Amino acid sequence: DAGVIQSPRHEVTEMGQEVTLRCKPISGHNSLFWYRQTMMRGLELLIYFNNNVPIDDSGMPEDRFSAKMPNASFSTLKIQPSEPRDSAVYFCASSLPPGIGPSEQYFGPGTRLTVT
Amino acid sequence: AQSVTQLDSQVPVFEEAPVELRCNYSSSVSVYLFWYVQYPNQGLQLLLKYLSGSTLVKGINGFEAEFNKSQTSFHLRKPSVHISDTAEYFCAVSDRGSNYKLTFGKGTLLTVNP
Numbered sequence: 463d464a465g466v467i468q469s470p471r472h473e474v475t476e477m478g479q480e481v482t483l484r485c486k487p488i489s490g491h492n493s494l495f496w497y498r499q500t501m502m503r504g505l506e507l508l509i510y511f512n513n514n515v516p517i518d519d520s521g522m523p524e525d526r527f528s529a530k531m532p533n534a535s536f537s538t539l540k541i542q543p544s545e546p547r548d549s550a551v552y553f554c555a556s557s558l559p560p561g562i563g564p565s566e567q568y569f570g571p572g573t574r575l576t577v578t
Numbered sequence: 579a580q581s582v583t584q585l586d587s588q589v590p591v592f593e594e595a596p597v598e599l600r601c602n603y604s605s606s607v608s609v610y611l612f613w614y615v616q617y618p619n620q621g622l623q624l625l626l627k628y629l630s631g632s633t634l635v636k637g638i639n640g641f642e643a644e645f646n647k648s649q650t651s652f653h654l655r656k657p658s659v660h661i662s663d664t665a666e667y668f669c670a671v672s673d674r675g676s677n678y679k680l681t682f683g684k685g686t687l688l689t690v691n692p
Contacts, residue, residue, distance in 0.1 A: 567624075
C-alpha cells in the first residue's frame, strides 16, 4: 500500500485566498483524522471521521475551516478565507476500527501551508 | 479531560549513551498510551503502545516504555542511542470516554551527537 497520500506537499498563498488540502487514506481504514502542527501549539486534532461521518469537529478553529469526506477514499480540508495565522503543517491520518483501544494511526507526509 | 505533559522539550545525548524521554498524563479513566516518532519533514509513525497487560512495552528500533499508573507516567527509554534516532518524539493518551481520540504532548526533540 502507498500509505496515506496528501496533496499538495507545499502550498503558499496570499491572505484571503481559499486553500484546499486533500487526503487519500489507506484502503480499508474507516477512520480519518486531520491534525495541525505549529511550533506554538504542537499537534492539534482538528476533526475526525468514522465511516465518512464527522464524529468530532471540536478542534476546528473557526467557521473559516471546513472538512468533508465524500467517500471512503478521499477527504478535503478547506480554509476560506485564509489568514497568516493558519500557516502550519497539516497532517492527515487514517486507522482501522478500534479494538481493545484505539488502533494505530498512520500519518501522511503533511502539507506545509504558508499564508502571506 | 485528558492531557499529556512532556517534561523536556529538547534532550541532547551522545551516541551510544542511554536516554529517557519523560511523559506524564492526566486522565480520569483508564488510559491507552502511545509514543510516536517524527523524523524531519515526515509524518508521525508509531513506536510503541500500551493498551493493557504488561506494563513494560517494547517497540521498534530498540525503544521501550513503562506504564506507571501510580505516577501517571509513561517514560520512553533506550539503552544505547544511534545518530539515526535523532527525531522528535511525541507521547499521546487516549481513553474510551474520549471516543478514542488521541491527545498529543508538545514533543521532545532528541538530538544524538557523535
